[in-house]
Amino acid sequence: MKIRVAAVGDVHLGEDLRGRYRGRLDGIGERADVLLLAGDLTRHGTPEEGRVVADEFRDLPIPVVTVLGNHDYQSDAADEIVEVLRDAGIQVLQDESTVIECGDLRLGVVGGKGFGGGFAGKCASEFGEPQMKAFVRHTREISELWHKALKGLDTDHRVVLSHYSPVKDTLAGEPLEIYPFLGSYLLAEAVDAEGADLFIHGHAHSGVEKGLTPGGVRVRNVALPVLRRAYAVYSLGAEDPEV
Amino acid sequence: MSHEASHDVAPHHDAPHYDAPHYVAARVQRALAADERTYELGIRVDIRGDQLFLRGEVECEERRHLVAAVAGETAPGLKVHNEVTVVEVRGPGEEETL
Numbered sequence: 131m132k133i134r135v136a137a138v139g140d141v142h143l144g145e146d147l148r149g150r151y152r153g154r155l156d157g158i159g160e161r162a163d164v165l166l167l168a169g170d171l172t173r174h175g176t177p178e179e180g181r182v183v184a185d186e187f188r189d190l191p192i193p194v195v196t197v198l199g200n201h202d203y204q205s206d207a208a209d210e211i212v213e214v215l216r217d218a219g220i221q222v223l224q225d226e227s228t229v230i231e232c233g234d235l236r237l238g239v240v241g242g243k244g245f246g247g248g249f250a251g252k253c254a255s256e257f258g259e260p261q262m263k264a265f266v267r268h269t270r271e272i273s274e275l276w277h278k279a280l281k282g283l284d285t286d287h288r289v290v291l292s293h294y295s296p297v298k299d300t301l302a303g304e305p306l307e308i309y310p311f312l313g314s315y316l317l318a319e320a321v322d323a324e325g326a327d328l329f330i331h332g333h334a335h336s337g338v339e340k341g342l343t344p345g346g347v348r349v350r351n352v353a354l355p356v357l358r359r360a361y362a363v364y365s366l367g368a369e370d371p372e373v
Numbered sequence: 374m375s376h377e378a379s380h381d382v383a384p385h386h387d388a389p390h391y392d393a394p395h396y397v398a399a400r401v402q403r404a405l406a407a408d409e410r411t412y413e414l415g416i417r418v419d420i421r422g423d424q425l426f427l428r429g430e431v432e433c434e435e436r437r438h439l440v441a442a443v444a445g446e447t448a449p450g451l452k453v454h455n456e457v458t459v460v461e462v463r464g465p466g467e468e469e470t471l
């Protein structure tokens with residue numbers, strides 16, 4: 131028994147791309163049990179773009195779960211976008227969890243957009259100006275919520291869905307100088323504390339697909355420019371991966 | 374260089390010091406990220422003499438042209454070389470077993 135998780139991020143849809151994604155999703159019901167979207171659904175974060183996203187991903191044969199990305203906040207209309215997506219039957223996670231029934235198995239998904247700050251030994255800390263403290267506090271509070279959400283999740287498999295990265299591995303190819311804006315090790319720390327089968331993220335368009343947290347959780351950067359395919363499919367709980 | 378001598382090398386009005394290629398490139402990059410026609414954060418901008426090079430990837434042909442247009446407006450007088458490519462998206466491909 132296995133669960134097949136399809137995932138893609140950073141589709142950055144807008145009116146100019148309307149109808150373009152839908153065709154790529156043909157047959158997804160035969161390939162996967164759930165589709166996870168890793169944020170940056172839009173380019174400007176307008177409600178109009180939110181409606182394009184809703185129309186591309188509505189009424190699929192499998193459940194769709196998403197988080198928002200930084201672009202989806204650009205027009206201060208994140209709440210409206212969330213509403214538009216939910217009306218289309220798409221689940222939006224904002225630092226919370228959901229359970230999806232896949233046949234006899236239950237998949238727990240914890241998710242939110244995440245945030246930056248950098249990686250252990252080379253990161254920002256809650257010190258100095260209020261702006262600096264607020265920046266780092268935001269990430270810390272998110273990771274605490276994820277930790278709590280994972281703790282309360284008793285399912286066969288657990289996946290974390292984020293926009294920002296928990297590790298540097300999947301950022302390879304991005305300029306080192308912007309790492310603190312691409313993710314935070316606090317996200318990995320929270321997940322390693324409770325364990326998960328997979329950590330999905332986007333945001334790093336120039337990064338690479340595969341990485342690992344310090345605790346051994348598989349990390350996959352599914353940003354569309356990285357994948358260069360409609361979506362990736364990750365199979366959890368298959369008998370023996372080597373056979 | 375002493376402060377007193379600075380009038381000898383003071384920038385002329387037609388070539389202000391903030392137009393050093395370094396700053397122009399940064400300004401173009403900022404414009405590409407902030408202009409509502411583009412909002413592209415991942416475009417690399419390089420200036421060599423009067424040539425401006427754009428590299429990176431966008432989702433469609435129209436966005437590719439907009440990137441060049443915004444860059445050209447932000448750095449008038451430079452010749453724009455648009456080396457930005459459109460991401461080609463293939464089918465879903467094979468599943469990975471974890």
Ligand SMILES: [Fe+2]
Nearest residue numbers: 140170199333
């Ligand atoms: Fe993105």
Ligand SMILES: [Fe+2]
Nearest residue numbers: 170199200333
């Ligand atoms: Fe992003």
